[in-house]
Amino acid sequence: MNRIRLLGQWLDDRLALGRLYEHTIGHRIPASSASWWYVFGSATLVCLIIQLVTGVCLALVYVPSPDDAYASLEYLDYEQPFGWYLRGLHYWGSNFMVALVTIHMVQIFLFGAYKYPRELTWMVGCALFLATIGMAFTGQTMRFDQDAYWGVEIIVSILGRLPGVGEYATHLLQGGPIVGAETLSRFFALHVFVIPGALIGLLVIHIRLVLVLGISEYPVAGKHVEPGAYRDDYEGVVEKTGIRLMPEGGGKDLVFGALVLLAIVLCAALIGPKIPNGPADPTLIQTVPRPDFYFLSLFAAFALMPPYLETVVIVYVMPLAIVLLFAVPFISRGPERHPSRRPGAVIAVTVVLLSLFTLAWEGVQSPWSPDMDAWSGVPVQPRFVRGRSPLAHAGATILQAKQCRNCHALDGAGGKRGPDLAGVATRLTEDQLIRQVLQGGGNMPAYGKHLAPHEVTALVAFLGTLHPENQPPARSAASSSSSPTGFPEPR
Template sequence: MPWLKKTYGWFERRIQLEGPVMEAALHPVPRNTASWWYVFGSAAMTLLMLQFVTGILLAMVYVPSGSEAWSSLNQLNHQLTLGWFLRAMHGWGSNFMVAVVLIHMAQVFLFGAYKFPRELTWIAGVFLLLLTLGMAFTGQVMRFDQDAYWGLGIGASIASRVPLIGGPLVNLMLGGPTISGATLSRFFALHVFIVPGAMLAFTGLHLWMVLKLGINDWPMPGRVVRRSTYTQEYEELTHTDGVPFVPDALWKDLFFSAAILAAVAVCAAVFGPYGPGGQPDPTIIQTAPKPDFFFLWLYAVLSYLPPSMETPFVLIAPVLGIVALLALPLVAGEGEKSWHRRPVAVLVLVTVAVSWATFTKLATYTPWSPQMDAWSGYALPQKLIHSETPLERQGAVVFQDKQCRNCHIIGGTGGQRGPALDTVATRLTEDQLVRQVIQGGGNMPAYGKNLSPAEVTALVRFLETLKPAGQPAAVDASQQAQAVSAKP
């Protein structure tokens, strides 16, 4: 069609894209890299494009307001045609993208593709992984339901533990001292503008370096990477045993990306969108919020740690992990690539994968780890209940039925997960006991959904009797001061 050819020529003379596009499409790659092992990077980019498209469509309806966000998501779910499917595609696309990026990073690590001259390519990939996780976390906040509200509160609590800058960091994160409409506006800006913009920049840099440095050659045992000779050896390999990226390698990328998109669509159609759950309400403390799937492992790790170790872990472990990933190509930029010659690398990868899977599985059904040093079938010591009122005795029955001694020592026997309770009435007031039972805290889960108000009252009455003879119970110092000031 002459008119189409003329139109193409008119644009090409002014834009001149044909040369760079043909160079990128036909650049030679080692024949053995046209493999199914090398399709995860392109699949991650395909999922990123899916997130951008569905995110833009959602932003046309979503209202980033504390009073309207929840209702706008319900409008998408129940009122707009296929709105629920659009939300489901975005949500499941996020899950698949995190999974594919993690698999891609594992494959790059296992194949030694972070070695010279691809050190900066790996570092850019680490930042893309962190940005992907940031998109996932901010996306959970966008639901602004009860789980998102309290999950954000936990995140702010963790941020507040940073020495020196904890307070200002929380104010920057929340837009003030509390979670409010300003908080949602800030996270909306992060989720829609700042993090995606950074992801586009790092993705562009990542692709540019892949095109210029070439796709990592297959890690053959005995093929050692040396900075002085690798570039020449790679050029010789692509010259003698290379194939053009299009079509020899591209068709597998296209096929796998299409399969991933189909899997996202099937999950979206079958399982539907995530939430939103109940409306955010800070007065409802009978909740046990859990993060989305990709952060469940961290939830379980923190639950298993002793309270004294939580702050050091959340402040030190992530920093050490990120530093190790960034430093890896700088300290191990030469040597063998083949996993057959790198048993330590294989062991590290297997250990991380098994640990992640184990903690994720644990987090799906228990947020805490009782030490079964005591069997709750044993009767409570008689000295603890022989002179109590009927309500206090009923509380002892609740204490027994709920197996509290699996985690707490009382009367000399019990687990060591939580503190001993023989003197708990001297440490906590009635209000504090009620709060601890209902809301939990530290390593203790919230029992607000598992106990009726009558059971809570009875249990707290029993706990108030647990103090040494003759020693006064704990009192609220502020109430004491008010009573003293009220006296004439």
């Protein structure tokens, strides 16, 4: 024992372990802070550790390319020993982490723990919350199944509506004109390097602020927060009734963290990981994707709201909501902290949570497919259908119904990922148009398996009319006036 004590003293003299303990987990906190209401932050940290460990293990097998991503998940699920269980731990760890960080923020808001002098602690916590959401979304994308592919398309659709920077933001996120190999590579970099690095950096700042400013005491009805006297009052409470964070004050945190760990282990073993929803296929526009639970509310909200509100919500409401979240300490500056004396805060939390749960339920039950109309919400301009044949009119309808304008514009109105179709008939002959639709080419996927022959005929008939009045459509040397579509001239 003497040798062990001497070794400990030798290490302490060189590493200052005793002083490190006193200034970190050994620092004194109010006895009232050792409450079951204060365990959600430490439980979130447990989930983060699980995510980092399982994520490193998964990265040893996962291949971040469109051709191999889905196959690597199947390998993990069906061939790699306990690969399915590793994926399950990572999946359920993500779910629990998002849920716990949300509960932690709600608890902080209801207890008024964001008030003086902890405004910056709240703001860093908001940044941690957004980083956690970003981590969850990029993790969903790693599956690169139908859910992941259309989830990225929806995010791109949202970014595309940002005034002035929409086009640049979509290209920056996608790494090119379409969702493809560059997109998955960028999301992989975000998920494995950028966001975890940001999370760890923000977490260090958050813990530092907690150590410097202390853990807020349990709120008492009628006890006000007075900036001029709060620090002296807090130090007085810690001096009289304070306990060390560890071991006296952290017992409940350890118990709850162990229960969360047990719940994740059991969910991974009994329920398993999220099963991928088929390989990503951009031609399957009638698929029925579903995001992971933390995005179901947003999914349902955009499906339910009228189309004319979408741009307003994306461009103005969502950024304003994020700004208001960060600004809470500067908006709610009253001296009361106890929820019973702050009915407005309780009502606000109740309304928000009920709305989120209701929308999430609608997102689970609904039969909706994603309505990718960030670009194609604009109808075909009248001049492109005026005087056309019934067959060409049917082709214009197919162009909209199949959401071709997510990628293609008509005279500047529409997507920017593919070429503008306003003059496509001067660039491609009828045969070339048919081949492009059926077989794809360049960045365009093949739609031969997803369009009936009569739909291809009608679509090509409409595309063949898209040329200036003073310029004839392109013709191959072997073409004649007896072509099946006839390429009716615009009048």
